[in-house]
Amino acid sequence: MRVILVGSGNVATHVALALHAAGIVVAQVWSKHFHNAENLAHKVQAKAIADFSELDKDADFCIISIKDDAIAETVKELASFKGILLHTAGAVSLDIFGSNSKNVGVLYPLQTFSVAKNVNFHSIPICIEATNEETLKSIRKLAVKLSENVVEVSSEKRKILHLAAVFACNFTNHLYTLSSDLLRANDLSFDMIRPLILETAEKVQLALPNQVQTGPAIRNDEQTLKNHEELLLKQPQLLNIYRTLSESIKKTKK
């Protein structure tokens, strides 16, 4: 199997590394910035290309892993590609390839990627989708080389998954940021909170989160809620988040 990567960001990088590690040939890497294509190509023994005219049209897969709103235009530029065209975006429908497309599909790894941190791809859920059974079969063949956790998911359900991931990952990380800001403003180290963050995530690996909710809001500990609000009086945005989430927790109890 030979694969072309279009993109060089966090997702493209980790997909390329996982493909390479699985013994799949990453033939070419394209990026809007040629320098980035060269960087990634170097890591996976691929050829960096600056222009789609250089594209190896006979590769098995071309994986588009770029900003969501740039996908549609890039698909047009790749019209001459003969293999299976994939994108990796959680929030973009299969329809983006046009209604008459045959060899197209989605390979969405449900994980948060940063270039700086390695990820064990084997346990990552990979959501796949295609316009027909044959193409889906080929995509599955590729995906199972990357992960043990390959699931067929429709565009509609994938959008829900992506939204659920925003709550569980992006918003969660932002709460870590707010927490670290609070600590820093009071000369306290974020190290004090790191074990707590890890334990909170580990707890729900077996349990469901609503079974392990702790804290003043779920206990209806009005005095502590009031004390916390007083500490936040000079930070109206933070106070608003505190109140909004505490109210939401209280409602889960009812």
Next chain:
Amino acid sequence: MRVILVGSGNVATHVALALHAAGIVVAQVWSKHFHNAENLAHKVQAKAIADFSELDKDADFCIISIKDDAIAETVKELASFKGILLHTAGAVSLDIFGSNSKNVGVLYPLQTFSVAKNVNFHSIPICIEATNEETLKSIRKLAVKLSENVVEVSSEKRKILHLAAVFACNFTNHLYTLSSDLLRANDLSFDMIRPLILETAEKVQLALPNQVQTGPAIRNDEQTLKNHEELLLKQPQLLNIYRTLSESIKKTKK
């Protein structure tokens, strides 16, 4: 060293287990409900007591680990105790013991505890505080047997830590719940999100969270934000949380 535990909830249980594992004698356990005292006492080879008149007044420490708003009254009932009286509450000041108290202090383990899950106490930050140096020294002697991470923290700073913990743990767990609710309503398994949750927490064990923020809000991906809001139109409370947190993320970029 001999310790008495007042309380039998999540914190009391894990503190008692950690003391017992460290070879410290847990002499007695009291609880509002005698049955619970018996349960916990059994686990740590202690004696359950139903009434404070049975209290071993000569033990080295008496650790009060009960609901915040019940601490003040319980302190009064323990007036005859001769050893060091401690509480374990993040949000309760040292002043709760009264202004003339000598042998009193705080031992606050900064972690989220559920009875059902074991916790490695050794890496948990334990915040200690006392009214005088000698008492602090004794408390430190006890605390270092439980954890390698013992820090002296004032009541004022402990309150900030507790508030930061609410953001990083309680609110985070609630976002997991909202995410799991979204998935369940769409016949998707929470298992799909579990690896993402763990990775999000592991990422900030070395990095700072504002360095690893991902998702549509930090990318200013307006189309995806709009699509997500449309998916939440029929759930105004969830929509409000989505907008509030997305706006807050955008502000961190500026």
